[in-house]
Amino acid sequence: MENIEKKLDNLLKLQEIDSKIFELKQVRGALPDEIEDLEDELVGYNKRLEKFNDDIENKTKDIEDLKNKTSEAKKLIKKYKDQQMNVRNNREYDAISKEVESQELDTKIFVKKSAEHEENIEEIKVKIKETKKLIKERNEVLKSKKADLDVLSGESQDEEKKLDTLKKKASKKIESSLLLSYEKLVERQRNGLAVVKVKRSACGGCFNVVPPQRQAEIKEKKKIILCEYCGRILADVIVEVVEDKPKKRTKRIKTDHIFDVKTQTFLIAFYNHLP
Numbered sequence: 001m002e003n004i005e006k007k008l009d010n011l012l013k014l015q016e017i018d019s020k021i022f023e024l025k026q027v028r029g030a031l032p033d034e035i036e037d038l039e040d041e042l043v044g045y046n047k048r049l050e051k052f053n054d055d056i057e058n059k060t061k062d063i064e065d066l067k068n069k070t071s072e073a074k075k076l077i078k079k080y081k082d083q084q085m086n087v088r089n090n091r092e093y094d095a096i097s098k099e100v101e102s103q104e105l106d107t108k109i110f111v112k113k114s115a116e117h118e119e120n121i122e123e124i125k126v127k128i129k130e131t132k133k134l135i136k137e138r139n140e141v142l143k144s145k146k147a148d149l150d151v152l153s154g155e156s157q158d159e160e161k162k163l164d165t166l167k168k169k170a171s172k173k174i175e176s177s178l179l180l181s182y183e184k185l186v187e188r189q190r191n192g193l194a195v196v197k198v199k200r201s202a203c204g205g206c207f208n209v210v211p212p213q214r215q216a217e218i219k220e221k222k223k224i225i226l227c228e229y230c231g232r233i234l235a236d237v238i239v240e241v242v243e244d245k246p247k248k249r250t251k252r253i254k255t256d257h258i259f260d261v262k263t264q265t266f267l268i269a270f271y272n273h274l275p
Contacts, residue, residue, distance in 0.1 A: 005221040007174070008195075008235040011182060014170040015195040021163050022192035024156045031149045038142045045135045052128045059117040059124075066114040073107045185232065196227075198237040206230035 080100045087093045171179055185194035189205065196204030198215055208229040210218075215237050218225050225234050 010173045011195045012235050017167045024160050028152050035145050042138055049131055052124050056121050056124055059121050063114050063117050066110045070107050070110040073103045077103045195233045195235050203227040205232040
């Protein structure tokens with residue numbers, strides 16, 4: 001069975017590879033997410049266009065149907081009016097008059113609905129024009145961002161492939177349950193760090209203080225220990241060697257004389273003879 005020290009060593013090696021991959025992805029920044037958002041936005045706009053076109057198609061059919069109904073109603077009105085010319089009594093005349101009024105009312109309704117549909121179609125056409133403009137603008141932005149991403153990806157593509165190969169090899173050396181826990185930790189951390197060392201008595205991930213007793217346990221490497229604050233795996237403790245700095249020699253400051261010896265002697269004698 002593999003000992004804990006070996007497991008921690010393998011985890012550290014995998015973390016080192018993942019950190020390099022993370023750095024490469026950081027270079028690309030938010031571009032992949034921005035591209036994905038733009039593509040989703042364009043899908044939404046195109047679906048909106050499809051709906052607008054379907055609405056126009058349906059309303060156009062409704063207009064045709066209403067025109068046919070209007071035409072039929074007008075034919076019936078003419079028919080009923082012709083019949084009125086040959087009626088024998090008032091009762092028949094009144095009955096036909098009601099039919100004429102009914103058809104005339106239907107005709108007005110059909111014409112009104114048809115006009116409303118035509119107005120709606122014009123409104124939809126305006127929306128289609130606006131949506132097409134938005135699609136064009138978003139496509140231009142998307143094209144630009146994809147070009148930027150291609151440049152950045154091209155620069156790091158070879159290195160990323162090598163790192164992916166190394167990651168696969170390193171992952172095979174770690175048992176599946178431990179690897180799964182590691183991967184979950186990586187996903188949880190914003191900087192992708194799941195395995196860290198204790199440096200200057202602090203966790204290398206969240207920088208919270210690790211007690212001396214805990215550090216001693218980490219050094220023993222008899223069990224896997226997690227940071228009680230961030231949950232990262234504490235794989236080792238970096239012992240810093242404090243070097244004694246040599247004492248600096250105090251330099252004697254040399255003062256330049258303003259006057260030479262003769263001048264000084266003269267001045268002393270001069271001041272001594274002053275009254």
